[in-house]
Amino acid sequence: MVSLEKVEWKGCEDVKNPFVMECGNYKTRYEKDMAIFSIKRVKIRMLGLAILAFLFPLLADNYVIGLATLCAIASIGAIGLNILTGFTGQISIGVGAFLGVGGYTSAILTSTLGLSFWVALPVAGLITASVGALFGIPSLRLKGLYLAIATLAAQFIILFVISRWTGLTGGTSGMVLQRPSIGSFSLMSASSYYYLCLIILLFTIVYALNLFRSRTGRAFLAVRDRDVAAEIMGINLFTYKVLSFAISSFFVGIAGALLAHYTMIVSPELYSITVSIQYLAMILVGGLGSILGSILGAIFITLLPVGLGFIMDYLAVYMPDMQNTLAAFQELAFGAAIILFLIFEPGGLAHMWSNIKNYFKVWPFSY
Amino acid sequence: MTFFMQMLVSGIVVGSIYALVALGFVLIYKASDALNLANGEFVLIGSYICLTLVTALKLPFLVALAVTLGVCGVLGLLVERVVLRPLLNAPTISVIMATIGLGNLLAGLVHMVWGHQTRVYPNLFPNTPVTFGEVLITPVYLWSFIIVMALLLAFTIFFKFSKMGVAMRAVADDLQAAASMGINVKRVFAITWAIACIVAAVGGVLLGNINGVNATMSVIGLTVLPVVILGGLDSIPGAIVGGFIIGILQSMAGGYIDPLVGGGLKEVFPFIIVILILMIKPYGLFGKGGMERV
Numbered sequence: 082m083v084s085l086e087k088v089e090w091k092g093c094e095d096v097k098n099p100f101v102m103e104c105g106n107y108k109t110r111y112e113k114d115m116a117i118f119s120i121k122r123v124k125i126r127m128l129g130l131a132i133l134a135f136l137f138p139l140l141a142d143n144y145v146i147g148l149a150t151l152c153a154i155a156s157i158g159a160i161g162l163n164i165l166t167g168f169t170g171q172i173s174i175g176v177g178a179f180l181g182v183g184g185y186t187s188a189i190l191t192s193t194l195g196l197s198f199w200v201a202l203p204v205a206g207l208i209t210a211s212v213g214a215l216f217g218i219p220s221l222r223l224k225g226l227y228l229a230i231a232t233l234a235a236q237f238i239i240l241f242v243i244s245r246w247t248g249l250t251g252g253t254s255g256m257v258l259q260r261p262s263i264g265s266f267s268l269m270s271a272s273s274y275y276y277l278c279l280i281i282l283l284f285t286i287v288y289a290l291n292l293f294r295s296r297t298g299r300a301f302l303a304v305r306d307r308d309v310a311a312e313i314m315g316i317n318l319f320t321y322k323v324l325s326f327a328i329s330s331f332f333v334g335i336a337g338a339l340l341a342h343y344t345m346i347v348s349p350e351l352y353s354i355t356v357s358i359q360y361l362a363m364i365l366v367g368g369l370g371s372i373l374g375s376i377l378g379a380i381f382i383t384l385l386p387v388g389l390g391f392i393m394d395y396l397a398v399y400m401p402d403m404q405n406t407l408a409a410f411q412e413l414a415f416g417a418a419i420i421l422f423l424i425f426e427p428g429g430l431a432h433m434w435s436n437i438k439n440y441f442k443v444w445p446f447s448y
Numbered sequence: 449m450t451f452f453m454q455m456l457v458s459g460i461v462v463g464s465i466y467a468l469v470a471l472g473f474v475l476i477y478k479a480s481d482a483l484n485l486a487n488g489e490f491v492l493i494g495s496y497i498c499l500t501l502v503t504a505l506k507l508p509f510l511v512a513l514a515v516t517l518g519v520c521g522v523l524g525l526l527v528e529r530v531v532l533r534p535l536l537n538a539p540t541i542s543v544i545m546a547t548i549g550l551g552n553l554l555a556g557l558v559h560m561v562w563g564h565q566t567r568v569y570p571n572l573f574p575n576t577p578v579t580f581g582e583v584l585i586t587p588v589y590l591w592s593f594i595i596v597m598a599l600l601l602a603f604t605i606f607f608k609f610s611k612m613g614v615a616m617r618a619v620a621d622d623l624q625a626a627a628s629m630g631i632n633v634k635r636v637f638a639i640t641w642a643i644a645c646i647v648a649a650v651g652g653v654l655l656g657n658i659n660g661v662n663a664t665m666s667v668i669g670l671t672v673l674p675v676v677i678l679g680g681l682d683s684i685p686g687a688i689v690g691g692f693i694i695g696i697l698q699s700m701a702g703g704y705i706d707p708l709v710g711g712g713l714k715e716v717f718p719f720i721i722v723i724l725i726l727m728i729k730p731y732g733l734f735g736k737g738g739m740e741r742v
Contacts, residue, residue, distance in 0.1 A: 172541050219723070222730050225540045226483045226681065230673050231726050234719035241716040245709060354670075358548055365545050406560045413556025419549030423542050424534045 117290050134279055138272035146271040148387065153278040154339045155379035157285050159363040160372060161332025164289060166361070167369035168298070169325040170305030171220050175232035176360040178239035179330050181352030183209045183337025185243060188256040188347045198261030198342065205338035206331045212239070213330025220322045224308075236354055244349040255348025258341055278339055285332055289372050292328070301325055305370075362415070366422045368429030377430040385418065386411050453583045455703040456696060461589040461658075463695020464596040469651040469668060470675040470687035471603060472644030477681050478620035479640040480532065482543040486551035487648055488669020493554060494520050494649020495656035495665060496562050499569060509572050513653060517646050524645030528638045555666060566662035573657070592654040599650060600688055603643075607684065616640060620682070667715070671698075674718035678725055680735020689733065694718050 108114045118124035138146050158180060165171050183205045190201035216235040220228050243250050250256065260268050261277070268274045292298040300321045303311035312318050341347045359382055367378020393407050426433055469491060476484045497519055501512035527550060535546055573587040607613040618626040619636045627633045655665060675694045679686025702714035725732065 166541065172544065219726050219730075223726055226477075226544070227677070227726060227730060229483065229540075229544060230677055230722060233670070233673065234722040234726075237716050237719040238723070241712060245712065358552070361545060361548070365541070369541070409556045409559035411556070412552050412559065416549040416552030416554070416556060420531055420546055420553065423538070423546050423549070424531070427538065427542060 115294050117294070131283065135276070138275055143271040146275050148384065150271070150275045150278050150343060151340075152380045152383045153275070153282045154336050154343065155360075155363065155383050156376045157278075157282050157339065158333050158336030158360055159367065159375040159379040160285050160289050161329045161336065162360050163364045163367075163370065163372070163375040164292070164301070164332070165325050165329035167364055167371065167375075168293065168305060169301040169322070169329075170308075171217070171322060171325060172225065172229040173232040173326075173329070174229055174354070174357050174361065175216065175236040175239070176333055177352045177354055177356030177358075178236040178243075179209050179213055179333045180337035180340065180356060180360075181243055181347070181349070182212050182239060182330075183334030184341030184347045184352070185250055185256070186334070187338035187341055188258050189249060191342075192256055192258055198259075202261075202335065202338050206334040209334025209337065210327040210331040213333070214323045214327040217323045217326025220326065221319050233354075236357055240349055240352060243352075251348075253349055255346055255351075258345050258347065260342055260345065274343060278343075281335065281339065285335075286372060286376075297321070297324065359415075362419050364429075365419065366429055368431030371429070371431035373434065374429050374431030377434070381430060382415075385415065389414055450582045451703065453581075455699045457583055457585055457589070459696035459699030460692060461593050461695075462699060463692040464593050464600075465651050465654055465691075466668070466672055466675050466695050467688045467691025468596050468599060468647050468654075470672040470679070470691050471600070471684060472647040473672055473676050474679075474681065474684055474687045475616070475640050476644050477676070478684075479616060479637055480536075480543075481540070482532065482547065483540075484644065485544060485547040485669060486527075486554060487644070487672065488666030489551045489554035489558065490520065490523075490645050490648035491652035491655065491668050492558055492661075492663065492666045493523065493652070494645075495652030495661045496558060498649070498653045499567055499656060499661055500562075502570060502572075503567075513650075516649055516653065520645045520649035521642040524642035525638050527645070528641035532637070532641065533634070551666070551669070555663070559663060564663055566660045568660040569657050588657050592658065595650070595654065599647065603647075604684075612636075612639060671715075671718055674722045674725075676732075677722050678732055680732030682736055683732065683734035686732055686734035694721070697721065 108119070113119070118127065137149065141149070158176065162173065162176050165173055186205040186208045187198070187201045190196045190204060191198055216232065219231045223231055244253050246252075260274065262268060266273075268277055293302070300311070300316045303314065303316055304318065304321055304325070308318055311321075337352075344351075363378035363382045364375055365378070366381050367376070368374025389411050390407065393410065422429060469487060472490075473484055473487055476482055494516055498512050498516040501507045501515055502509060505512075507515070531546055531550055532543070535543055538546075573591055575586070577584040577586050578590060579585075607617060615626070615631045616636050616639070618629070618631055619633055623633060626636075651668070652661075652665065655668065659665075671694075672691075675690040676687055677690075678693060679688070679690030698714055698717055701717040705717075706713050
């Protein structure tokens with residue numbers, strides 16, 4: 082009798098062609114199941130993708146690089162929100178204000194106190210994390226809808242404080258920021274700031290992927306699936322819910338600081354409830370509880386108005402007065418996109434992608 | 449003292465409209481466990497439709513109001529059928545996001561059709577204020593209050609005695625039990641949405657008569673959240689009581705605290721109350737806290 086331990090099922094791992102899909106599940110060890118890259122080829126493909134992301138500014142013009150930077154920043158924030166909402170199941174409608182906390186912290190630290198960006202960025206993350214944890218405390222007693230309303234209240238209260246605390250934040254007129262610099266080299270150009278955001282995004286992705294292979298991450302999933310059951314199994318609900326708020330807000334704060342240094346201005350209206358809704362839409366359209374989904378959703382929602390703008394430019398030739406309704410049309414399309422995704426693809430873009438992959442796994446012999 | 453009374457009266461009137469809009473909100477929550485964040489846009493649409501009928505088509509106000517309510521009822525049915533029914537068994541966040549998406553869609557539609565500038569209803573009520581002791585009340589306020597009170601009374605009777613009202617309460621109480629007793633749950637949901645849309649439209653028409661109509665009016669959809677949290681999300685009397693309390697508190701905060709902090713507190717004050725309530729009494733004044741089984 083052959084013991085299962087000694088048999089190493091390799092599946093199609095020996096195939097050299099990088100485009101061949103893994104055609105079945107051949108995992109025999111727990112470590113293999115937990116690995117981030119299930120087989121070596123996936124690792125190579127992901128590396129290739131990362132290299133493409135790094136080479137991309139060489140080919141694109143500044144406008145496109147700017148859009149890519151916004152996508153990268155939004156991805157960081159969306160991953161943060163997904164950790165809270167998608168993985169831990171705590172609905173938050175206050176992301177906009179937390180982005181604001183990150184942005185304003187960085188603005189105050191760099192512009193008012195004259196600290197370096199490289200100090201301000203992590204501090205902005207930590208301060209946002211503590212504010213997030215503070216507003217996460219009610220989550221122990223509140224669930225679902227009640228929690229959603231509590232975070233909505235957080236959104237309004239934080240924004241009110243920001244716009245009235247004129248001595249600290251400059252009130253409604255906002256504050257001006259500078260781009261960061263390394264030594265004497267300022268990250269003023271579009272591509273250099275893109276690289277900064279991309280590197281931070283890569284760190285965020287690696288952190289998030291590893292988080293859900295650890296005890297903490299699994300505890301988050303247990304809390305999401307059934308918090309009472311999780312508590313009975315020995316998970317301290319209070320600790321993990323507040324921790325989830327803190328970790329999530331940390332990334333949102335980092336995204337807020339990056340965004341503030343990118344636009345080089347912070348003012349209260351940049352962090353309204355509309356922004357919160359956009360971030361929720363990102364993780365919903367992308368896929369709740371999926372890192373890949375957060376990124377895809379962030380890209381989709383960031384590029385949606387741009388794409389609609391192109392369509393409107395095209396249509397303006399035939400209907401000249403359409404240009405005036407562009408903003409309204411964007412709002413309408415945004416709402417329609419959310420509803421259509423919810424009804425027809427609740428798993429989001431990440432689910433669509435995995436469907437496509439599954440289809441090609443055994444293609445063309447799919448039966 | 450006169451100032452206090454004046455603030456109190458305007459608080460009561462605004463609060464009565466909050467109560468009405470919150471009623472629609474609670475109805476939907478009770479029936480389908482959904483938080484309707486598109487409520488503000490329902491208010492807006494009702495107000496604009498009635499305004500258009502009165503100004504452009506020159507219909508008499510009461511006819512216009514009746515037509516508006518009819519249109520909004522149909523809108524409610526349509527929304528339920530197209531957006532909410534496919535999400536019947538979806539998780540909470542999906543339903544919340546669906547109503548947010550719906551709100552965006554409707555807001556975009558309203559902006560495309562009616563634009564952004566504030567429009568004013570023609571004077572439907574006389575302008576000379578009525579005096580009660582020292583307090584001056586404009587007839588618009590008085591009429592709003594009377595209409596809202598009449599509607600709230602009508603709905604209370606409807607829920608208590610009509611067959612449909614009883615069916616709605618049964619569905620809210622226990623969906624499966626209601627369905628097994630032969631109640632057509634889908635029909636109840638549809639009618640719930642129609643009613644919610646209609647009360648929102650009435651609120652919109654009244655608010656429009658008081659303040660004029662523009663896109664920012666949809667904020668009321670968020671302001672009623674504190675109302676329903678205070679009253680308890682699943683309690684109709686709670687919505688009514690909560691509406692008055694929040695209306696009065698907001699008016700007082702606007703009158704007394706706003707001059708001290710430089711304005712803007714009026715809009716935020718209800719949300720500060722929300723945080724306090726959620727900390728102290730999470731299920732509101734009249735809400736039912738749930739026991740949970742694993």
